[in-house]
Amino acid sequence: MAEHRQRPAILVGALTGRSHHVLLAGGGHAHAVALRHLAKKPPSPGVTLTLVAPSTHNLYSGALPGVIAGHWTADAIGVPLEPLCAAAGVSFVQDSITSIDAGANTVHLASGNTLSFDLASLDVGSGIRRLDIAGSDDRLVPIRPIEPFLLKWQKTIDKARGADTPPSIVVVGAGLAGIEVALAIKFRLEEEGFPDARVHLVDAGSSIASSNSPTLRRKLKRALDRANITLCLHARVQSIDAGSVSLSTGETLKSALVVNCAGSAPHGWIGESALATTQGRIDVDPCLRSTSHPNVWAAGDTSYFTADPLEPAGVFAVRAGPVIAENIRRWSQEFPLTQFDPQSDYLKLVSLGEKKAIAEKFGITVEGGWVWKLKKAIDFSFLREHSLPARN
Numbered sequence: 001m002a003e004h005r006q007r008p009a010i011l012v013g014a015l016t017g018r019s020h021h022v023l024l025a026g027g028g029h030a031h032a033v034a035l036r037h038l039a040k041k042p043p044s045p046g047v048t049l050t051l052v053a054p055s056t057h058n059l060y061s062g063a064l065p066g067v068i069a070g071h072w073t074a075d076a077i078g079v080p081l082e083p084l085c086a087a088a089g090v091s092f093v094q095d096s097i098t099s100i101d102a103g104a105n106t107v108h109l110a111s112g113n114t115l116s117f118d119l120a121s122l123d124v125g126s127g128i129r130r131l132d133i134a135g136s137d138d139r140l141v142p143i144r145p146i147e148p149f150l151l152k153w154q155k156t157i158d159k160a161r162g163a164d165t166p167p168s169i170v171v172v173g174a175g176l177a178g179i180e181v182a183l184a185i186k187f188r189l190e191e192e193g194f195p196d197a198r199v200h201l202v203d204a205g206s207s208i209a210s211s212n213s214p215t216l217r218r219k220l221k222r223a224l225d226r227a228n229i230t231l232c233l234h235a236r237v238q239s240i241d242a243g244s245v246s247l248s249t250g251e252t253l254k255s256a257l258v259v260n261c262a263g264s265a266p267h268g269w270i271g272e273s274a275l276a277t278t279q280g281r282i283d284v285d286p287c288l289r290s291t292s293h294p295n296v297w298a299a300g301d302t303s304y305f306t307a308d309p310l311e312p313a314g315v316f317a318v319r320a321g322p323v324i325a326e327n328i329r330r331w332s333q334e335f336p337l338t339q340f341d342p343q344s345d346y347l348k349l350v351s352l353g354e355k356k357a358i359a360e361k362f363g364i365t366v367e368g369g370w371v372w373k374l375k376k377a378i379d380f381s382f383l384r385e386h387s388l389p390a391r392n
């Protein structure tokens with residue numbers, strides 16, 4: 001965080017006596033961290049806060065491949081939002097935002113209710129890019145939202161257990177998430193007693209994990225080969241019928257499940273709002289304020305950091321959390337806001353299905369069982385820190 005010179009505190013609403021309402025939209029990584037910080041150091045008493053999220057738990061995506069692989073269950077990777085809210089004095093509303101009117105300071109909710117705010121901070125993450133496949137798009141199961149994906153994955157395993165032939169699965173998108181998911185699926189199917197299960201990883205591009213270093217790509221390719229995952233590059237999904245996928249290369253792949261990992265895509269309602277956006281993500285300044293509507297802030301996958309565009313990654317959302325908390329306090333005291341200063345390099349950790357992982361930072365790439373243990377320790381330390389016991 002870059003510090004700004006402070007001036008004497010004038011509490012928001014001190015002159016009018018009116019309480020000011022801060023809306024925390026979404027309970028993603030950034031807001032979970034912000035809540036923990038707000039619990040330790042709250043804003044001025046004249047500020048009320050509400051968090052709106054569709055679910056009481058936010059599933060931690062970094063540990064999702066471990067659920068798919070069967071190393072732990074989905075229960076283990078949920079951040080319970082209600083206790084975090086209670087500790088920070090924030091009201092929790094279980095609902096989904098369907099639109100935002102940044103000019104009128106209101107959001108509309110799926111329940112039909114409207115909430116008004118003086119300040120809104122958006123951390124609603126992202127969905128998965130829809131593929132333009134006429135008539136069959138609903139047969140593609142996006143990896144996010146995570147809960148419905150996990151239900152489909154469990155159903156696929158249950159069905160495979162009762163079948164005579166080993167299952168075939170297609171994963172679309174050979175970025176880091178798609179590779180982790182494909183490796184986790186293959187590992188799980190082998191553990192379930194299907195050594196001959198087929199997993200195809202399909203991508204329209206010419207290489208896997210294309211925005212990553214050649215060393216990381218080489219190691220990932222070796223892991224895919226070891227796991228016997230078939231890579232289909234230069235291939236687009238053209239149609240999906242019950243049980244099979246047709247590719248632009250002319251191939252037809254059998255498939256019990258087609259998982260869409262084709263990259264993150266912003267929520268449509270953000271693009272439909274008056275907020276300035278880039279590729280559907282809210283343009284924010286160095287203080288994480290919307291460049292068009294400073295009463296709206298955004299962080300994580302929801303935001304486009306104009307000063308230094310960042311890839312959508314949980315690590316940047318986590319780092320934004322303390323800045324959001326600090327700035328809510330500063331806003332409530334009418335102090336100048338602090339700036340978000342994300343480090344450009346970060347420790348990349350990619351799990352490989354089995355209990356091995358690859359790590360990369362500062363151009364150094366390492367692989368092994370100890371890296372998987374390190375990743376597990378980092379992921380579960382975040383989960384422990386943010387899992388407060390429920391209050392009665």
Ligand SMILES: Cc1cc2nc3c(=O)[nH]c(=O)nc-3n(C[C@H](O)[C@H](O)[C@H](O)COP(=O)(O)OP(=O)(O)OC[C@H]3O[C@@H](n4cnc5c(N)ncnc54)[C@H](O)[C@@H]3O)c2cc1C
Nearest residue numbers: 026028029030061096097124125300301312313314315317
């Ligand atoms: C398989 C996989 C593995 C990944 N591994 C890593 C990794 O190892 N490291 C890494 O840095 N990144 C990883 N990522 C990327 C990471 O998941 C995202 O960048 C990260 O989740 C973004 O965090 P966030 O705070 O923006 O939103 P999220 O943590 O995704 O949370 C968004 C929240 O908003 C809520 N929400 C959604 N819509 C609405 C709405 N309309 N109204 C109200 N609330 C709403 C959701 O329910 C959710 O609680 C991975 C992604 C995938 C798919």
